[in-house]
Amino acid sequence: MEILEKIYKQTYEGNYGEIKEYVEKALSQKISPIYILNKALSKAMIDVGDKFGTGELYMPDMLLAAKAMKEAMQVLGPLLKGENKINKRGTVVIGSVKGDLHDIGKNLVITMAEGQGFNVIDLGVDVDFDVFVDAIKKYNPAIVAFSGLLTTTLGNVPNHIKAIVDAGLRDKVILAVGGAPVTRDFADRYNIEIYADDASSAAKEFIKAVEKNK
Amino acid sequence: MNSRQRVKKALNHEEPDRVPKDMGSSNATTIHIDAYMNLVKYLGIKNKDIEIPVLDRIQQVVLNPDDKILKILGVDFKPLYMGAPDKSPNEWDNKNIFSDEWGIVCEKRKNCYYFDLVSSMAPLKDINTIEGLKKYKWPDPDDEGRYRGIREKAKQLYTETDYAIVGASQISIICWPWFLRGFETGLIDMITKREYTEELIDISTNIFLKIAINFLKECGDFLDVLVVYEDDYDGQSFPIIPPVIWSEVILPRMKNASEQLKKYTRAKLFNHSCGNVYKRINDLIDAGVDILNPIQVAAGNMGDTKKLKKEFGDKITFWGGIDTQRVLNLGSPDDIRREVKKRIQDLGPNGGYVVAAVHNIQRDVSPQNIIALFEAVNEFGGYPINL
Numbered sequence: 001m002e003i004l005e006k007i008y009k010q011t012y013e014g015n016y017g018e019i020k021e022y023v024e025k026a027l028s029q030k031i032s033p034i035y036i037l038n039k040a041l042s043k044a045m046i047d048v049g050d051k052f053g054t055g056e057l058y059m060p061d062m063l064l065a066a067k068a069m070k071e072a073m074q075v076l077g078p079l080l081k082g083e084n085k086i087n088k089r090g091t092v093v094i095g096s097v098k099g100d101l102h103d104i105g106k107n108l109v110i111t112m113a114e115g116q117g118f119n120v121i122d123l124g125v126d127v128d129f130d131v132f133v134d135a136i137k138k139y140n141p142a143i144v145a146f147s148g149l150l151t152t153t154l155g156n157v158p159n160h161i162k163a164i165v166d167a168g169l170r171d172k173v174i175l176a177v178g179g180a181p182v183t184r185d186f187a188d189r190y191n192i193e194i195y196a197d198d199a200s201s202a203a204k205e206f207i208k209a210v211e212k213n214k
Numbered sequence: 215m216n217s218r219q220r221v222k223k224a225l226n227h228e229e230p231d232r233v234p235k236d237m238g239s240s241n242a243t244t245i246h247i248d249a250y251m252n253l254v255k256y257l258g259i260k261n262k263d264i265e266i267p268v269l270d271r272i273q274q275v276v277l278n279p280d281d282k283i284l285k286i287l288g289v290d291f292k293p294l295y296m297g298a299p300d301k302s303p304n305e306w307d308n309k310n311i312f313s314d315e316w317g318i319v320c321e322k323r324k325n326c327y328y329f330d331l332v333s334s335m336a337p338l339k340d341i342n343t344i345e346g347l348k349k350y351k352w353p354d355p356d357d358e359g360r361y362r363g364i365r366e367k368a369k370q371l372y373t374e375t376d377y378a379i380v381g382a383s384q385i386s387i388i389c390w391p392w393f394l395r396g397f398e399t400g401l402i403d404m405i406t407k408r409e410y411t412e413e414l415i416d417i418s419t420n421i422f423l424k425i426a427i428n429f430l431k432e433c434g435d436f437l438d439v440l441v442v443y444e445d446d447y448d449g450q451s452f453p454i455i456p457p458v459i460w461s462e463v464i465l466p467r468m469k470n471a472s473e474q475l476k477k478y479t480r481a482k483l484f485n486h487s488c489g490n491v492y493k494r495i496n497d498l499i500d501a502g503v504d505i506l507n508p509i510q511v512a513a514g515n516m517g518d519t520k521k522l523k524k525e526f527g528d529k530i531t532f533w534g535g536i537d538t539q540r541v542l543n544l545g546s547p548d549d550i551r552r553e554v555k556k557r558i559q560d561l562g563p564n565g566g567y568v569v570a571a572v573h574n575i576q577r578d579v580s581p582q583n584i585i586a587l588f589e590a591v592n593e594f595g596g597y598p599i600n601l
Contacts, residue, residue: 014405052452059454060401067402099325104397126325151539152327152576180450181512181539197451 003029004040007072011044014064016071023075033079041069041076042115049112049200062199063104066111073114088117090142090210093135095123097146097160099153105179106147108199116203118143129156129163136169142210143194145176145202154181158190174209178202217290221378221438224565225482225504225531233562233595235588236533236570238279239291239380240441241270242486242507243534243570246327248577249584250276250283256581257286271312272320272329275574284377287588290568292377294368294437296429300359313337315353316418318393327577336396344413352417355424361432368433378438381481383426385471387464388455389445390418404459412463423471427478434479441484442475443468443503448489450513460494465501472502482531488573490514492522499529508534508572511557519560523567532561533568536587542571543578547586554590555601562599569595 003026010019026036048065051057092113096106103125110120121139123131136144144164148154157177164170176194177187187195194209196202215223215231223230238244245253247269254264264280277295284292305312311321312329317337320329333339341347371379386393391414392400403411426442434440445464447455455464472483482504491498492515495506509532511517519535535557536542541549554569561567569591575584594601 014402055453058456059449059452060405060456063398063402064405099327101323101326101330126323128325150327151543152578155578183540 001026001029001031001039004031004036007036007040008044011041011065011068011072012048014061014068016064016068019068019072020075023072027075027079033076036072037076037080037115037117041072042117045069045112045115046200049198049203053198053200059104062108066108069111069115088119089207091119091121091139092143092145092206093121093123093132093139093141094145094147095127095132096125097148097153098128098156099126100148100150100156101125102149102179103147105149105199109145109147109178109202112199112203113206116207118203118206129160132160133163133167133169136164136167136173141173142213143176143206144173145178145194145206146192148177148179148182151181154179154186157186157192161190161192174213176202176206176209216376218376218378218438221290221568224568225438227528227531227564227566229563229565229597231597233558233591233597233599234290234378234568235288235591235595236291236568237287237289237575237584237588238276238284239289239293239378239439239570240382240484240486241273241275241277242441242444242573244270244275244277244279245575245584246577247274247276248327249575249579249581250279253283253581253584254280256585257283259283273574274328274577287585288592289588290378291380291439292371292375294364294371294379294381294433296360296364296383296425297362298359299353299357301354301357315357316390316394317351331393331397333396333398336394336399338394338414339396339399342407342410344410347410347413347417353421355421355428360425361428364429364432368436372436379436380439380441380484381429381433381437381479382441383422383429384444385419385422385426385442386444387415387419387467387471388447388459390422391415394418401454404456415463415467419467419471423474426471426475430475430478434481437479437481439484439505440475440479440481441486442471443483443485443487445485445487446489447487447494448491448513450489450510453493454489460497465497468498468501468503476502484533488513490516492516495522495526495530499526503530505531505533505568507532508570509561510572511535511537512539512572519557523561523563527561527564527566531566531568534570534572535561535567536569536571538572538574538576538579542583542587543576545583547582550583550586551590551593554587555594558591558594558599559601562595562597 220230319335
């Protein structure tokens with residue numbers, strides 16, 4: 001299917017200007033939205049993510065591909081929600097920890113996770129303890145993900161966890177943490193199940209974790 | 215041997231009496247106000263007996279650590295900053311938001327320890343053409359506020375103290391377009407709007423360079439170090455900028471700037487770039503950089519300080535290297551002694567090393583750990599290094 005290859009290429013190269021037209025063209029050829037998502041958009045995002053991981057592509061390439069994917073999802077998103085067959089892997093609640101305003105990495109994780117069929121609730125930046133707790137009650141997520149770029153505000157991660165424990169919700173969710181200064185050791189110290197080095201691996205770890213929990 | 219003599223030797227890759235120590239020489243090597251005040255209290259010094267701290271507002275770090283503290287820690291450097299331009303910043307919301315002379319907006323939110331860039335209010339976010347850039351109201355490099363009294367201050371530091379003098383005149387070649395355009399837009403521009411990005415870089419870099427030259431005309435003869443290049447090329451794990459931007463856009467401009475600056479001073483040129491910059495060190499040396507900071511040892515290959523010294527140690531001075539992400543903040547005084555010992559062992563021989571924290575000492579570092587850092591230099595940093 002030539003059109004899917006074109007959408008893949010547009011996403012991979014981050015040509016966000018025309019991608020909507022290509023998606024619409026694919027839909028007019030009766031290709032299903034989930035098929036377009038899986039075979040073109042997600043595939044491109046995974047490939048860009050992998051090349052980023054090996055140092056063949058750079059931050060702006062990732063941002064451009066994510067931008068193209070977001071554009072495409074403006075057309076596909078509403079159709080996917082109506083589609084029963086969609087392979088929803090579950091919900092991820094994500095936010096930058098209290099006191100932290102950085103969100104470029106977090107937003108990339110969101111794009112990658114959505115591409116993998118997760119329903120992602122973005123709580124934004126500088127998210128307070130009770131906001132995470134309320135979101136868990138409201139959305140019943142499989143995964144709660146904390147993002148942090150500052151060593152100082154990462155000190156809030158245990159406080160976030162404590163709020164979740166105090167609300168009696170710790171057993172209901174899998175926790176994830178990421179951000180430049182975060183390490184596997186850091187995640188282990190607070191018994192956080194998921195840690196990943198970059199956005200692409202984060203989405204892969206999300207899948208592994210929900211599969212394991214099934 | 216006094217501080218200035220010690221530093222001169224070290225920066226010329228000779229061995230002085232001990233490895234020089236820094237805290238406070240620039241806004242990239244100083245200390246967060248909370249950690250500073252904790253240290254003052256711990257040392258039993260009364261607040262009224264220290265100079266009133268002057269802050270780098272965005273980072274909330276102290277620009278003028280008091281002499282008493284510097285003497286106790288054995289710091290060898292004193293900073294020389296320019297004044298604020300006479301055109302003052304715009305402030306609102308009870309001084310929690312301000313825009314600087316470039317129009318860049320920063321905000322300190324309630325739960326945050328620093329001011330952060332407000333990308334949604336980036337001054338050039340809607341200016342998408344080169345014509346638009348040319349019409350923008352840029353800062354005036356000749357604004358006299360910056361240079362008032364600088365020569366006298368420099369002379370005073372030179373004649374009345376033994377400290378090595380570190381002047382600061384920032385040139386940020388690639389970060390500035392990100393701040394002016396908003397982070398994501400600025401990053402993407404590097405690929406999608408190359409001509410525009412180069413024009414923007416030329417405008418901002420030329421302003422920075424003009425300011426630096428004006429500054430050096432006042433005080434260049436008194437300086438030992440010029441803290442000048444401040445840019446981020448790499449993240450902790452991955453590079454940020456594409457190679458073509460590095461080789462075709464940044465390096466030629468940096469080379470040109472270094473050549474110009476070296477006409478006005480014999481000070482060593484200091485480059486502050488966080489992240490894993492290992493692959494760029496040779497290029498930085500070629501572009502006229504004498505000193506590399508902060509040696510972010512938690513980032514990729516930068517932790518192998520032995521290798522860094524072996525490959526580049528005779529051509530560039532390493533400044534920093536004491537981990538702030540895991541050791542200074544989370545370690546015990548003994549962990550810090552071990553870290554300092556290792557870095558001195560690796561980087562100290564033949565001079566060319568200044569001990570300092572990786573970037574500014576953050577607010578979560580205890581006074582005990584700060585003291586352990588500087589005492590460990592006394593213990594392990596004497597030449598000849600024999601550890």
